[in-house]
Amino acid sequence: MNRAWTTLFGLLAALHAVPAVSAQTAAPPREIVSGVDPLQMGTDDFIRLADPALWTDLKVTRIEFRDDRAFWRLYRIVNLRKPTGPLWFVPHDNENAAFEAAVYAVRSYGGEVVAVEEARSVSGPDSRMNGDVAYGRSIDPNRNFRDDTPAYADAVLADLGSPARMIVALHTNEAGYDSKESTCGPPPPAYTGRGEISVLLCSDLYTPRRSVSGRWPFDDTDSVAIVSYLGDRAPMSGFCARPLADADMNIMFEHVVTSDGSLSNYALFRGLPYVNFETQDRGVLSEGLGDSRSRLLAMIGTAMARCAPIEGIALRVPERQRRGKHKKGR
Template sequence: MRALLLTAAAFALSGSSEDRATVTRVDPLTVQDDDFARHRDPAEWRGLTVRRAEFTEERGHWRFWRIDNKAHPKGPLWFVPHDNENAGFEAALVSLRTYGGTLIAVDSGAAPGEDGVRLNHAVDYGKPVDPNRNFDSALPGYAAHMLASGNAPIIALHTNAPGFDPTDSHCNQGDPKGDGIISIRFCDDVLTPSPSQAHAWPFDDDDSVAFATYRAGKSPSDAFCRDAMVGADFNVVQERVLISDGSLSNYAILHGLRYLNFETQDRGLEPAALAGARDRLVWMIDHALALCAPGVKPIG
């Protein structure tokens, strides 16, 4: 694993002229971006270094924020791939200050007028790109840039739409129609649920889940932290991976990287709702790290 991450870091620094990133240090108090606009208190940025990075690979032009806890660089890699998943950014920023490490957040504003949306519209041709479906062996620069810090574990943070679409589910097909598949009530050949028995907060919400990813032919228990989270009564979605779908969860398991993915329902931008979603993610982070990464401790 160490060799892989060192290779990724080297690629990001010395790749071709097309895929080498342009990196600029920025003042977070002046960045014109919705995520930063919510954080104009200088105290929130004390000890953090913020850089804007941009690169082009194949048809896509990418911009992302790299935020480092300069006094505590050895913490996890916090990854927020979707610019519209605001509680994910909030939870990552809290956790970066708590545990150290590096935060990588994709900025959809690389395309004019598209800041704060899910997909990257800054493409030369074709459809917009999902930043969490671009971990492709044909596009090695993307993974190299996003994972260049070499930090572990990797912790991805997402929010999702309420409920799920039961059309393709093998269980709970009588549920009301929601969006997507992110729910502890959804199951198919790839995703199987291990639901919380007590349904205590934050798992009183079926859309608050932890993912545990494992290789096809193995057991769900082989997934990093799966047994510990099930034992602690998390909502755990067990994801079986045979061929990569381009997501970081698939990339991580196929490359032997320690990876956790936490999701909760998007409750909107009203401050109390945003804080509530953030706090659900932070709870999962804190408890999973205590269970499965005892070397990652709160700073101070």
């Protein structure tokens, strides 16, 4: 065989080998998306909502990926009939009433839910934190909107749209007031908490505006809207601030100078329409879940009517609550 043929066969062999080498060295997919049947899910959030009528026209997908040192598992729930509504965000897997409120809200107002599942164990106790990390400490899903972990924010906000849909974050928390953490003065008698979320709390970060009437759901000082505003502006410059104040809501104005990694800060610096609703966690029994869920849905209804009018199904609350038969305060 002459030199020309030898050279040609060598080139052909080299070209033929390239796909095999590429297949061996190609990076694995960064994100795995799979459809799930919510009625067959074994996690507690879905078990509590195992009603076929509730899931009609709702499509659920599971999204799994690794970003930096953490593995993440999210659920995206889309209203197929009304996909253009808000983005309902539930960052903490142990905030059960928040998840329920998000599912009810997406049915009524459309859009989609993005909920974070504690990724380390689908059958173990729910956790606020994501402990499925390659090294280091567990990660708070609502403190991971950072420039050095872009895949997480990209996954949560993947279907935000242009112009951006309204983002509504939903939370339940432990009793929030701790007088040691507040500059507002003495606490109500025998009122103790963790000092994190309460309209009684004043600090360099938060300025409260308490409901004047104190009507349900704001008879509870831990039921609040959190509105963020930039450090060089006035509190009422925050998204939806004036309409929520005119509705006599409990509001905590968050003074933001630098980002703390939360979605509220991330949205603020990017000019995204965002509001956060919080209420006290009242446990996983039906009465406590129903109370917390109803309070969140009442705040959602006000925001939808005043900040982003969207045609939806009326979200009715129990008759005794609508009549305001709750005691004021705690």
